[in-house]
Amino acid sequence: MTDFEWMPWQSKEIDTATSQTHWLSTPRQNGKTEIAVEVAQCAARRGERVRHFSPTLHTAREAMRRTLSAMDRDGFSGITRTLRGADHLLIEVEGGGWIDFPSYRSGRRKTCDRMIFDDYRNQPAWRALLDIEGGGPALYCGLQLRPSADASLTYFGARPGDDLDAESTWRSVNPGVGVTLSPNQFGRLKAVMPDDMFHVEMLNLAEAA
Structure with missing residues (x-):
């Protein structure tokens, strides 16, 4: 072990x-x-x-x-x-x-x-x-x-109406922040990914009902 x-x-x-x-x-x-x-x-x-x-x-x-x-x-x-x-x-x-x-x-x-x-x-x-x-x-x-x-x-994910650009949202919807991911990594990914991809892949944005 x-x-x-x-x-x-x-x-x-x-x-x-x-x-x-x-x-x-x-x-x-x-x-x-x-x-x-x-x-x-x-x-x-x-x-x-x-x-x-x-x-x-x-x-x-x-x-x-x-x-x-x-x-x-x-x-x-x-x-x-x-x-x-x-x-x-x-x-x-x-x-x-x-x-x-x-x-x-x-x-x-x-x-x-x-x-x-x-x-x-x-x-x-x-x-x-x-x-x-x-x-x-x-x-x-x-x-x-x-x-x-x-x-x-x-x-774990963002909901419609959440501030998708806020670090507080990134942290709240990603349970691995500080272990598998960092806010700096999020910032770099957001800079290179299309918004719709970032919202789904990195924020797991819930689809509106």
């Missing part, structure tokens, strides 16, 4: 997502993928079969790399097999657990116990692919998520 520590809000999200279907929406660079990886790898180590969806094959490979790094960080030595095929990425562990890393566009279906949807944006074309057997919990991580009214949701 290392001296790695989660931020308190991240630990809470991991605990919540472990036991129920949960939606997590934050601006970029606030640790959504790290939380998704942690939930997935801990579930596999408990013997669960996990499918971890990513937008592209490239991001699926990155998710697999981060998962292996997280297992190494935790001192876990129970990996029994890894597959790194052109279109099939898989980690198998002792006890029958595994994590499959498809992209949303892969169309591959397989029975599983838990699903992770990273960088999910409520796109109907993606949902059409998710005809998967298994009634276990799912974790949806992304920008501007719109879950059903009774779903468990954690939302």
